[in-house]
Each structure stands twice: as C-alpha cells, then as structure tokens.
Amino acid sequence: MxxxxxxxxxxxxxxxxxxxxxxxxEARERGARTAVICKSLFGKAHTVMxxxxxxxxxxNVNSGDNWQVHFRDTMRGGKFLNQWRxxxxxxxxxxxxxxxxxxWGALFDRTKDGRISQRNFGGHEYxxxxxxxxxxxxxxxxxLQQKIVALQQEDHKETGEYESRLxxxxxxxxxxxxxxxxxxxxxxxxxxxxxxxxxxxxxxVVIATGGIxxxxxxxxxxxxxxxxxxxxxLLAGAPLLNMEFxxxxxxxxxxxxxxxxxxxxxxxxxxGGVLRNSEGKRFMFDYIPDVFKEKYAQSEEEGDRWYExxxxxxxxxxxxxxxxxxxxxxxxVKAGRGSPHGGVFLDVSTRMPAxxxxxxxxxxxxxxxELADVDITAEAMEVGPTCHYVxxxxxxxxxxxxxxxxxxxxxxxxVAGGMHGSNRLGGNSLSDLLVFGRRAGLxxxxxxxxxxxxxxxxxxxxxxxxxxxxxxxxxxxxxGRPEGQPPENPYTLHQELxxxxxxxxxxxxxxxxxxxxxxxxxxxRVRARRAGVEGHRQFNPGWHLSLDLRNMLLVSECVARAxxxxxxxxxxxxxxxxxxxxxxxxxxxxxxxxxDPTGGxxxxxxxxxxxxxxxxxxxxxxxxxxxxxxxxxxxxxxxEEELYE
Amino acid sequence: MSGYTxxxxxxxxxxxxxxxxxxxxxxxxxxxxxxxxxxxQATQAPDLAVRWNCKAGKCGSxxxxxxxxxxxxxxxxxxxxxxDETITVTPLRAFPVVRDLVTDVGFNYQxxxxxxxxxxxxxxxxxxxxxMQEDVDRPQEFRKCIECFLCQDTCHVVRDHEExxxxxxxxxFLMRVAELDMHPLDxxxxxxxDRKRTAQDEHGLGxxxxxxxxTEVCPEGIRITDNALIPLKERAVDRKYxxxxxxxxxxxxxSSAD
Numbered sequence: 001m002x003x004x005x006x007x008x009x010x011x012x013x014x015x016x017x018x019x020x021x022x023x024x025x026e027a028r029e030r031g032a033r034t035a036v037i038c039k040s041l042f043g044k045a046h047t048v049m050x051x052x053x054x055x056x057x058x059x060n061v062n063s064g065d066n067w068q069v070h071f072r073d074t075m076r077g078g079k080f081l082n083q084w085r086x087x088x089x090x091x092x093x094x095x096x097x098x099x100x101x102x103x104w105g106a107l108f109d110r111t112k113d114g115r116i117s118q119r120n121f122g123g124h125e126y127x128x129x130x131x132x133x134x135x136x137x138x139x140x141x142x143x144l145q146q147k148i149v150a151l152q153q154e155d156h157k158e159t160g161e162y163e164s165r166l167x168x169x170x171x172x173x174x175x176x177x178x179x180x181x182x183x184x185x186x187x188x189x190x191x192x193x194x195x196x197x198x199x200x201x202x203x204x205v206v207i208a209t210g211g212i213x214x215x216x217x218x219x220x221x222x223x224x225x226x227x228x229x230x231x232x233x234l235l236a237g238a239p240l241l242n243m244e245f246x247x248x249x250x251x252x253x254x255x256x257x258x259x260x261x262x263x264x265x266x267x268x269x270x271x272g273g274v275l276r277n278s279e280g281k282r283f284m285f286d287y288i289p290d291v292f293k294e295k296y297a298q299s300e301e302e303g304d305r306w307y308e309x310x311x312x313x314x315x316x317x318x319x320x321x322x323x324x325x326x327x328x329x330x331x332x333v334k335a336g337r338g339s340p341h342g343g344v345f346l347d348v349s350t351r352m353p354a355x356x357x358x359x360x361x362x363x364x365x366x367x368x369x370e371l372a373d374v375d376i377t378a379e380a381m382e383v384g385p386t387c388h389y390v391x392x393x394x395x396x397x398x399x400x401x402x403x404x405x406x407x408x409x410x411x412x413x414x415v416a417g418g419m420h421g422s423n424r425l426g427g428n429s430l431s432d433l434l435v436f437g438r439r440a441g442l443x444x445x446x447x448x449x450x451x452x453x454x455x456x457x458x459x460x461x462x463x464x465x466x467x468x469x470x471x472x473x474x475x476x477x478x479x480g481r482p483e484g485q486p487p488e489n490p491y492t493l494h495q496e497l498x499x500x501x502x503x504x505x506x507x508x509x510x511x512x513x514x515x516x517x518x519x520x521x522x523x524x525r526v527r528a529r530r531a532g533v534e535g536h537r538q539f540n541p542g543w544h545l546s547l548d549l550r551n552m553l554l555v556s557e558c559v560a561r562a563x564x565x566x567x568x569x570x571x572x573x574x575x576x577x578x579x580x581x582x583x584x585x586x587x588x589x590x591x592x593x594x595x596d597p598t599g600g601x602x603x604x605x606x607x608x609x610x611x612x613x614x615x616x617x618x619x620x621x622x623x624x625x626x627x628x629x630x631x632x633x634x635x636x637x638x639x640e641e642e643l644y645e
Numbered sequence: 646m647s648g649y650t651x652x653x654x655x656x657x658x659x660x661x662x663x664x665x666x667x668x669x670x671x672x673x674x675x676x677x678x679x680x681x682x683x684x685x686q687a688t689q690a691p692d693l694a695v696r697w698n699c700k701a702g703k704c705g706s707x708x709x710x711x712x713x714x715x716x717x718x719x720x721x722x723x724x725x726x727x728x729d730e731t732i733t734v735t736p737l738r739a740f741p742v743v744r745d746l747v748t749d750v751g752f753n754y755q756x757x758x759x760x761x762x763x764x765x766x767x768x769x770x771x772x773x774x775x776x777m778q779e780d781v782d783r784p785q786e787f788r789k790c791i792e793c794f795l796c797q798d799t800c801h802v803v804r805d806h807e808e809x810x811x812x813x814x815x816x817x818f819l820m821r822v823a824e825l826d827m828h829p830l831d832x833x834x835x836x837x838x839d840r841k842r843t844a845q846d847e848h849g850l851g852x853x854x855x856x857x858x859x860t861e862v863c864p865e866g867i868r869i870t871d872n873a874l875i876p877l878k879e880r881a882v883d884r885k886y887x888x889x890x891x892x893x894x895x896x897x898x899x900s901s902a903d
Contacts, residue, residue: 255675
C-alpha cells in the first residue's frame, strides 16, 4: 500500500456548515489546533439554503417571550419526544449565540428601536426568528466564515501563517473515522481535486455533516446531504437515534419538474401567506389536531386579525408545525383538490402589496420568477411536501455533544439526534447549529487537551483498509461479477434508491411498503458493491457518488427499519396503519447500530440487513420543566404513570 | 411543451489542456443548464467534473461560462435558448482549470484573507448593538453576495491580465471593503485602520474603471459598481485630495449615513 500523507491536529471537524464552523471557532478559541474538512468549497454548505431565521427568545418584538416559552414550543413541536435537556439548553443559550454573531459582523434586519427584528413562524408562540429577509442561512454561514478568516488573520499576525491553528480542507471527503481500540484516533479522507488520500490524526473528531435528504427523490437538500456523518458514526460503533423521524417540509416547489422539491420558505406563511385548495378554500382550518385546538384560530377572520393583534387572537392554522401542514396538503391532493401540478396553492399576492412581498421575500420572488415564470406578487404559488430534514441522528450526551459509546467522537447540528424529537420547528435548526456546535467544539477541545502527550496512535491496517475500500469502484470490473456483465452505474443506483425511499418510506408509511423497501435496499446493497467508475481519481463525480452510496444505503436502512418498528404516528413519522399517537411510545427511543461492527457491509439478507434495532426507555422529564406545562396538556402526551411520578 | 434533443459543446480537459466535446442530449420542460450537465453525467460522461450544490441559486457553486457569458448553470433556463442553438459550456476563464468545468478559485479565498475583519466597537457587549434599518440597508445589499465569483471572472482587470492579480482584490472583495466601511458599528477607524484608504492603496481600487461588467453578471442583482465601487472611489478621492474633508474627518467622526 502506498504511503498516505499524515498530519497531526487536536480537533478535526467534519463539515463546514453552521454547526461545523461554530464548533471549529470554539475549539480554536479554546486553544486546540483545529482542522475543518468539507465536501464543498468553504462557505457553500447547505446552511446557506436556510431562509426563515434563527429562533431565539430575545423578546425584541414581544416582551412576553423567554426561554421557558421557547422550550415549551419546541417540546410541543417535537410531540414530547425531544431529549428535554437538549431542548432546555437550546432555548436558554440561543439568544447569546445570536447576539454573539453581531459582534462578528452579522447584520440582521432591525426593529424600529434598532434591535434585531424577529418574525413569526410555525409553532412559535411569539415572533422569535432573527432574520435577514429570506436569506438568513447565507448571513449565518458568511458571518461564521468571516469569523474563521478573522481568527486566521490573528494567527497570521502571530505566527506568520494563516493556517497554523485553524485550517479548512475544502473539497475533501472523510470516508472513515479511525480508532485506537474504542476511542477515536483520526480520520481518513480524500481530496476531490487530486483524488489523493490523507489522514488527519486527532484524538477528537466532531461530526457536523448535516442530513440525509439525497436518499429521497423529492428533496430540498443539496448533493452533499448523503448521510455521511450518520454512516461514519455507525461504522465507528456509535448508535443512531430515532431515525424514523424525517421532516417533509410542507412547501416545496412542484413545478417545473426539474425544480421539484426546492424550498419555499415558511416565512411566506409567517408573513401572511395562506394555503388554498383547488376550490379556493383555506383548508388548514379542517386540519387542526386536538392537541393544538386551543392555540389556533377557528375562523379566517380571527386568523387574519392575529397578524395585527396577536395578544387577543389566535394564530391561523397555516402556522401549525410542519408535520401537520405537510400531512394536510398531502390529504388535499389525494382527495382530488390539488393544483394543476399536484400541489396546493400558497398565496401572498392577495395578502400583501407587491412592494412589501419583494422586500420581505426577495429570494422567493426571484426563485419563482426565474425558475417557474411565476410572479408571486400577482399569482399564487403551487407547493407540495418535500423531504427537508432528519430529526434522528447520532445519539449524543445532551451537555457535551459527545457521541455515545465512542470516546473522542462528537456530533452537532442536523447529524445529531434528539434535540427536535419527532418534528423540528422552523427556525430551531439554525439555533441548534450554534448552540450545539459551540458545545461540541468546547468539549472536543477539552477532551483533546486532556489527552495531550498521550495521543491515540493511528493504526496502519485501518488506513490500508480504508484506502482499499475507497478504491474499490475502480476495480469493480472483476470481483463477484459474472463474466461479461458491465459494472453498475452509480447514478442509476442512486436514482433507484431515491425513488424507493420516496415511494415506500415517504410522508405516509405502510407496513407492507416498508418491508418492500428493505428488500429493495438489500438488492441495491449487492449491486452497489459492483458500482464501477470510468476515468481517473482527479475530480471524478462518478467515483464520489459510488462512495456516497455506501452511506445513503446505511442511513436509508436505518430510516426504513425504525419506521417499520414504530407502530404509531408522531411528528415526522406517519403510519397509515397506525394513525394515532400512542403515549406509551413517547418514552421509547429506537437505536440503530451496525449489525456487524467488523465492517461486513455486504449483508444481503433483507430481514437481518446491516442494522440492528434496540428500544430504550428515556429518562423522565425533570419536574421543574414538566411544571412549565398545564396538566391538561401533559395528559395528551404522557402515559398515566409518568404523570404521577 | 415536450422534450427535444439539444446540441451541447462542453469543455473537457485539465491543466494539461483540453477542448470542446460535442453531445446530443435530451431536454425537458422547465430544465436549466445544470440539469443537462447532470444528464450528461448520468448517461454519457460519468466522470464529467462540475461543481454544484444547492441548485437553487443560493450557494454560488455552479458558475461557468455559457455561450461565453459568465452565469450560474442552475439559474440559466434552457428556454432562453433556441432549440436548434448549440450551447457551449466552458469553465470560468479568469481562473486556472482543475478539470472540465471546475476551476481553481483559490485566488478569491486569498483575497478574502487580505481584507481586515469587522472590528467590534469597544464597550458594546453582545445584545447591546443598536442599528437602524436605514443604516444597515446599504451593507446588507452587499451581504446578499453568494460568492459565485462571476464578477471576479468577468472583470477585465484580471480576466486576461494574470499580472494584475497580486495587486487587485476584484469587485467582490472591494465590495467587502465597502460593506465593512458602511457597517454602522465597525470600529476599524479607532484602531487606525482607514478602510477607504486601503481600498485604494492595498486592494487596487484604482484599477477599476467602472465599466459595470461586474454588476451585469451578478446573479443577485447587486449594484456593485454604483453602490459599492463608485462610493468607495469618491470617498477615496475625497480623502486623498481634499484637505478640508480630511481635516473634517479628524475633528468630528462622520456619521454612518454620509
């Protein structure tokens, strides 16, 4: 095996979105030499696509807001499945994380008195989202990017090198976390541009790779979202938590076909947009579930008054949590009341003056104009559900973001599970990235410092095995393939996977279909071993996709298997054959682990597969947090015995 | 409207050289150039190198030159071309080719590092910042930038003049200087950093002769020349040549609105 270049760092952060960059900033400021590895160019991560805002109870617009109210909203949105300690930390720390961005140069939209403006969003009781028009994610990523550059400028002044303490390895992909016995010793990665392999030796690795949406056909996610971090953690021996919970955002574009799935921000509804079916009816009033009956307007008049006078009226049901709205749209389309291209109508044109729409929703105006020839100031948009976010993820310790069972491994952001329970509220993602990105960076740096002088060694055998695995697609011609049969096309495999997940483990789930999905995944797994590529290692997208397929197949199996196991409907998991929420399931988490931890990835048996599930009962919610809710509300979510504990 | 077959010519090659390759490829309703490039990858050229991410005009990754014009491939609809038109896609010309449509945009990251960061004001803690919307409107326009680097690619100062690169930051990073200069709370001046002067002296503002090419290609519609470069030039000139302005600025701090 050829010699692979090695470098030593204290903390390696995998992923350069909001969570990864915030973790890197923290680790570097705590004195750890920190490397960031990202698949794309620095500053292009998926976070740039976040539109609506960052949820933080700063109470700039409504003084009634505070962390307790935010905590309550988050728990309700997640149907009480959230890791309550994470939800608590998130609600308490989010304001500090937003204010800190201002000291790094962020420019949020302002209130009349010069504070950070906050907007309404689904599931949030008060206007809570700090925003910049509808391009908040861009502001977040640019601010963090520029903060990293600022730190590099400091290091340059002191050491003469920009990258002496904080370096971004852009357009590089990690394919394995390396271990010394049970603990982390580094990562194995390749550089896209050259195809060259390298190893970063580090005692602490923070996974911040985002989500899994590219396993679904209709998605708002970019190509990077192939579940890399989820798979890396599984392969390193860490469990994934509650992977059945996948959020389908209610409003994605539905036409033209090539843009199907692209996000239409929830701000459209937060700012007054309404949903109508083909009969012109505001159908959301028919879909307010019992648990939310007291909190939402019962008539259009009341809902409309709320925008002006939120203290004396209830909010319109267009602002229910996303899972509720997505299911409602799905049901309307199914009942034959959809729009011409299979969605429903989302209208702001009759609700706001054209000039206000262009100012408040510039990206949406631009997106529809450019991509669909629709002028949203003059006509309604057509929208439908799109795979947007995974609530499940790496099981972590709430306070430290440490992955369970693998010392030295940390996870933050979308790739970490637990914070959002069964459904994430809009705006809680960007705040999650900042709160837990910082915590992951902090604890990773502390852990690495604690091991100074006794760094875990990197095992040559693991490096060789990782290199062989990564090179496999170039030699797919031979192994296990009948004479004359061409290698599998990775693009075709990917399309089949996306179609299967979309059709069989999508927004509405049925037992038979999920079993079918598991069989399809087993078939794809076998074929993916034969995925072959043409050309050489330099910037070869076919090769990269072949490697990403391993991750997508692992993660897809987790989703399908957990979804089959959970026989209830809750948040982002809807079972047609088990339509009700079951209070006994609230306390149960499903953990996915690799069946064969030695890395035998070719398991073809759809019943056994590669993933084993275990059930785990969660810790009871701390009494002072439970006391923030009325008993009548808790009865809807908690089992009898929990109420009397 | 139904599908049709289009004629594409795509530059393929690497640092050692290359050329245009011809493809016949299917086009469907509503598609953009990036869709067609993806179809080529999936069906005819699996190793065709292209950078892309969001496919929604938000990340600025898929920059290329389409029929010679710098554009985002994800925001260029096929319907803007005639069906019998040959569509030529080439990599950004101002940057060294890595492979096929992918170029080495490292120049931009280097220039980003040369612009001193935001300087937080002394005595104001997190949560204490107060700024009026009308004062943040101007820098906010520049923060819409998605760093697609089309302006950097098209700018004639560097497009065919490699020798100007060391001295010239390019429109994107001159705009960054303007943005920081217009930030209502940036305290650079208190630390002895005169951003307007550095635009001229260190970032090569003088090379710009306001032909507005950068503004024309900006997919975000940012008025780079009118709102960032010209004001920066005017103020640089004020400072350099007008002793009264210079003196005034020393006696009383200018308000952020001027």
